[in-house]
Amino acid sequence: MLRMFDWSGKDETCEQVKKLLKKYPDRIPVICTKAAKTSLPEIEKKKFLVPATMLCGEFKFIIHKHIAATGSPKESMGPDQTLYLLMNNSKKSVKASQFMCEVYAAHRAKDGYLYIHYSAEATLG
Amino acid sequence: MKALLPFDMKQIHRMIDEIRKWMPFTPSSKVVCLGITYDCSEDAAREQFLEDFRSRILLTYRCGLEPPLQLAGGGTTASDSGWGCMLRVTQMMLAQCFVSLSLGREWRFGEKDLKEGSTYLRITSCFLDTPKALFSLHRLVEMGQHILGKEPSSWFGPTSAAQAVGHLFETSKEDGAGRPDFLQEVGCAVFVDGPIYKETVMERFNGGCTSVIILVCRRLGLESCNLEEYQQGLDVCFRLPEFQGLASGNSSSSAHFFVATHGEDSLLFMDPHVTYPALQKDADVVASCGLRAGRPLRLPWSSLNPSVCVAFLVQSKSEFLSLCDRLCEGPGEQLFEVLERQPTYNAAFDDLLEADDLVVVS
Numbered sequence: 030m031l032r033m034f035d036w037s038g039k040d041e042t043c044e045q046v047k048k049l050l051k052k053y054p055d056r057i058p059v060i061c062t063k064a065a066k067t068s069l070p071e072i073e074k075k076k077f078l079v080p081a082t083m084l085c086g087e088f089k090f091i092i093h094k095h096i097a098a099t100g101s102p103k104e105s106m107g108p109d110q111t112l113y114l115l116m117n118n119s120k121k122s123v124k125a126s127q128f129m130c131e132v133y134a135a136h137r138a139k140d141g142y143l144y145i146h147y148s149a150e151a152t153l154g
Numbered sequence: 155m156k157a158l159l160p161f162d163m164k165q166i167h168r169m170i171d172e173i174r175k176w177m178p179f180t181p182s183s184k185v186v187c188l189g190i191t192y193d194c195s196e197d198a199a200r201e202q203f204l205e206d207f208r209s210r211i212l213l214t215y216r217c218g219l220e221p222p223l224q225l226a227g228g229g230t231t232a233s234d235s236g237w238g239c240m241l242r243v244t245q246m247m248l249a250q251c252f253v254s255l256s257l258g259r260e261w262r263f264g265e266k267d268l269k270e271g272s273t274y275l276r277i278t279s280c281f282l283d284t285p286k287a288l289f290s291l292h293r294l295v296e297m298g299q300h301i302l303g304k305e306p307s308s309w310f311g312p313t314s315a316a317q318a319v320g321h322l323f324e325t326s327k328e329d330g331a332g333r334p335d336f337l338q339e340v341g342c343a344v345f346v347d348g349p350i351y352k353e354t355v356m357e358r359f360n361g362g363c364t365s366v367i368i369l370v371c372r373r374l375g376l377e378s379c380n381l382e383e384y385q386q387g388l389d390v391c392f393r394l395p396e397f398q399g400l401a402s403g404n405s406s407s408s409a410h411f412f413v414a415t416h417g418e419d420s421l422l423f424m425d426p427h428v429t430y431p432a433l434q435k436d437a438d439v440v441a442s443c444g445l446r447a448g449r450p451l452r453l454p455w456s457s458l459n460p461s462v463c464v465a466f467l468v469q470s471k472s473e474f475l476s477l478c479d480r481l482c483e484g485p486g487e488q489l490f491e492v493l494e495r496q497p498t499y500n501a502a503f504d505d506l507l508e509a510d511d512l513v514v515v516s
Contacts, residue, residue, distance in 0.1 A: 049512075053514065056514070056515075064376050065376070065377075066377075074511055074512065074513045075511060076511050076512040076513065077512070077513050077514075077515060078512065078513070078514045078515065079515045080515065080516065083515070084497070086349075086497055086499060087499050089347075090499035091505075091515060095513075109301050109302055109317060110302065111313045111314075111317075111346040111347050111371065112347070113347060113372075113373035115373065115375070115376055119380070119383075120375045120376055120380045120383075121380060121383050122348065122372065122373060122374060124348065124349075124491045125347070125348060125349045125491060125493070125497070126349070126491060126493055146376060148373060148376060149311070150311030150312060150313040150314060150371070150373060150461045151311050151373070151403075151407070151459055151460060151461035152240065152308075152309035152310060152311040152314070152407070152461075153239060153240045153243075153309060153310070153311060153312075153403040153407045153408060153409035153459065153461075154236060154237045154238075154239055154240070154309040154407060154408070154409070
């Protein structure tokens, strides 16, 4: 199994993440929340444990599903509405072909989670 | 403290942007306009640039739209003033693609372009304010409503406007009669969330297209554009001969069509935020002496909106493949991602609920 990180050494990693990773050693802990000022609905569950080898494109697909499941009207999340994922800390957008473990290695927060925002396009008038 | 300020920061930014727009500005350093570099510290080069710039097709808000647009809550509107700027910017980007396609990059506006049946008039006729025109405001609004559930008079962004264009290309292919000659063999590929899929563009060529317009949409930050990561990549685009402009806007939500960079720190744009009477027929274009851009307006990179759509025009398979290579090397690599084909993510991932707030994906 893929083990990307040695969790025992990272003191700042929060207890919750340590516990989760012990149980699911080949997963990446992600917290995905709605960006401020976007018309999209808030997803119900925000913490995810995803396979390290999952592609960012796949992760986006999952978030899309969760947003669609909130049952909001068409304009806020129809099948043609485009979703953008951005890293919370660097405001860099994710690339579809990157592995979640690569993104995690580059952008994990001190508490051990990877924080990602989802947003729609900005509209202009 | 807040109560003492009559405006919030957003309004102040908007005012600064407005004031800057009306300040006299003369290009004075290096300008890169749609693939051509001008050293505007020299008078002759500056004049050449201005002639180039003024030849671009300017589309703006229009009033007296006929028929008026039906609003969601009943009632109608006969003007897109205050909400249609992103659609106008997208029309300008498309018009620029059509100019490159049928008049070429060397072409500059002249009196002959207003003669009946001219290529210029055939291009502008695609954007007349009537439902019959192929890429009219009416049709873009209708398509936005159809595919995205956007009610007439709602704001568009670079992505949704590009999607509307892509769908109009698709539907007009079916009833090819509505397409002018110069668009008969032109395809359009819209990439809404970043990756360019080679297969999608190759399919257009294999299906009989001789040219493909490629629209790549990205979101390059949340509150503002992440220039540290992406400015260089965007800057490279302006130098490419395939580049047809950048549809975006400023940080206070006014849409602009960017055609050039000025020096290191700013962009030059065409602005749709002026309202003129609707264009019903070719004669209206002739009467206004063409749809010509005025003077270039300047926006600092730091005020660029994070939502962008970049347009390219490729006229052969090999040109497209070479463009992909050039986009993926150097600073463009941050901005673009080229994949062989669109992956199909199936629903094979199962969500297991571990706790109230945790989803384990397996």
